[in-house]
Amino acid sequence: MGRRPILPCRHDFRHATGHAILRDTDPKGAARMLFLIQCTQVAEGAGIRAAHYEAHRAYLRASPVDLKLSGPMVTDEAETPIGSVFIVDVPDRAAAEAFASGDPFAKAGLFEKVTVTRFLDITRGRPAFGPKGE
Template identity: 45%
Template sequence: MLFMFHCVDKAGAADVRAANRAEHLAYLEANADRIFAAGPLLSDDQSGMVGSLLIVECADAAAAQAFAAGDPYAKAGLFDSVTIRPWRRVYPKA
């Protein structure tokens, strides 16, 4: 099942994001076979990153929670909030 992860950075945490970016990208690469889509959320003026949006294949909600907890960004305390919801692809049709 696909799950959507909407992660919002803490205000003023750009340094935490930058310091943990390489480990975060390595974590995504290690799980690439499960990732449908992933990328940063941008500020309104598109000058900086303010969060993350991921869609990831997980067996169930517990596995989705474990995936989120294992993210180096989460471990570093980057996120102010993380919302995880089941997601269904409608378009484009597979």
């Protein structure tokens, strides 16, 4: 199986290894970046989550941030929420951090740890491997 070609984007910066670092722009030409936001919930967070769930959902619906993916992290049996994950498309890290800190869950103290990490979507929204992307 050969290497898949890097799909075109408006800007294609190169890492020291020679691999492309993808950076795209919005329709107005402003830089866009993906960030993974991983929020680890406090042990006694079920009550906080329940009390602020509707405000959290309203925040997500009203946010100007381009939210690519979101959902709760759960235990293996998928019964108990243990945190939240978001992938956001924003101009910079500050915008991703502002989005995370503005969430009613965060304001209510639901999360003991929030990690914001730059994320590169090398698949550009397409299957990378497996039956449809081999």
